[in-house]
Amino acid sequence: MIPAQFDYKVPKTLDEAVALLASDLDGAKVLAGGHSLIPAMKLRLAQPQLLIDIARIPSLAYIREEGNQILIGATTTHYQLESSQLLQNICPLLPDCARSIGDVQVRNKGTIGGSLAHSDPAGDWPAAILALDGELICVGPNGERTVKAENFFIDLLTTDLQPGEILREIRINKPGGKFGQAYQKVPHPASGFAVVGIAVHLVLDGSGACQAAGVGVTGVGVKAYRAKGVESGLVGTSLDDNALASAVTHVCDGIDPNTDLYASSEYRCHLAQVHARRAIQAAKARVQ
Numbered sequence: 343m344i345p346a347q348f349d350y351k352v353p354k355t356l357d358e359a360v361a362l363l364a365s366d367l368d369g370a371k372v373l374a375g376g377h378s379l380i381p382a383m384k385l386r387l388a389q390p391q392l393l394i395d396i397a398r399i400p401s402l403a404y405i406r407e408e409g410n411q412i413l414i415g416a417t418t419t420h421y422q423l424e425s426s427q428l429l430q431n432i433c434p435l436l437p438d439c440a441r442s443i444g445d446v447q448v449r450n451k452g453t454i455g456g457s458l459a460h461s462d463p464a465g466d467w468p469a470a471i472l473a474l475d476g477e478l479i480c481v482g483p484n485g486e487r488t489v490k491a492e493n494f495f496i497d498l499l500t501t502d503l504q505p506g507e508i509l510r511e512i513r514i515n516k517p518g519g520k521f522g523q524a525y526q527k528v529p530h531p532a533s534g535f536a537v538v539g540i541a542v543h544l545v546l547d548g549s550g551a552c553q554a555a556g557v558g559v560t561g562v563g564v565k566a567y568r569a570k571g572v573e574s575g576l577v578g579t580s581l582d583d584n585a586l587a588s589a590v591t592h593v594c595d596g597i598d599p600n601t602d603l604y605a606s607s608e609y610r611c612h613l614a615q616v617h618a619r620r621a622i623q624a625a626k627a628r629v630q
């Protein structure tokens with residue numbers, strides 16, 4: 343299908359983009375990689391009057407270390423994250439997650455900020471950023487604010503971004519000590535999106551016991567979430583088989599799992615348990 347008519351503007355700076363967005367809060371939309379927004383426009387599920395193309399603002403795409411944090415610009419593409427040697431060395435969950443997204447064309451255009459702002463219930467990035475306890479920097483007409491990933495995803499395709507705000511940056515605390523990470527995904531055979539996706543970040547103490555755990559889940563509910571019951575079931579254990587078997591039973595706690603033609607809620611929850619266990623085992627095996 344052909345989208346409804348729209349205007350298109352290419353700001354040179356983020357300030358210009360914020361001002362453009364503020365000038366038409368009802369009709370304007372930010373365009374990043376366009377790999378969720380353009381299909382929605384073609385289906386006429388979205389009919390913005392103005393597209394503000396932030397993907398051409400060069401200063402918004404970067405991956406860098408600053409102090410004890412990793413900073414990622416919102417328009418950094420999935421491919422840039424997948425192929426980052428820096429991330430491979432210091433936070434391999436991010437390239438792992440990026441690698442699982444769509445195909446090479448999608449990864450070349452789609453951006454991490456677009457994916458987080460879109461909050462697709464089957465999107466991969468929300469699970470990883472939740473597991474890493476990340477922070478999102480949002481900028482709007484009233485300045486900048488920091489939102490914890492845990493508080494960012496509100497509902498189906500709904501985030502804490504306020505009218506006029508643009509997601510500028512994602513911040514992750516640099517993993518330290520003995521840690522291991524993994525992303526396990528059951529891709530839908532037709533779309534490639536996650537039927538279930540589980541991101542795990544584990545920190546072990548000197549004796550090999552689990553000191554901290556982050557478990558992010560996508561595909562199961564209307565929005566991605568942290569499986570806190572699994573996390574608390576792991577902390578303090580030696581991550582032995584019994585501890586894992588017991589912890590993963592909590593992966594759907596408090597969630598009403600999605601049902602569709604491909605997976606009933608019971609099957610989806612079963613997949614979530616199986617793949618949570620595999621992701622934890624894989625993360626444990628990668629402890630460095």
Ligand SMILES: Cc1cc2nc3c(=O)[nH]c(=O)nc-3n(C[C@H](O)[C@H](O)[C@H](O)COP(=O)(O)OP(=O)(O)OC[C@H]3O[C@@H](n4cnc5c(N)ncnc54)[C@H](O)[C@@H]3O)c2cc1C
Nearest residue numbers: 374375376377378379444452453455456457459465466509
């Ligand atoms: C064939 C195909 C397969 C795919 N497979 C997968 C997959 O396996 N896993 C997966 O996770 N995703 C998948 N995707 C989605 C893809 O990752 C998208 O790139 C992503 O969801 C949206 O990012 P984008 O940069 O394209 O955003 P856009 O489509 O440009 O924007 C999406 C929404 O976010 C808003 N937005 C974008 N950037 C910002 C920002 N910085 N601040 C505020 N609002 C913003 C836009 O206004 C829009 O509402 C697939 C897409 C396609 C077409």
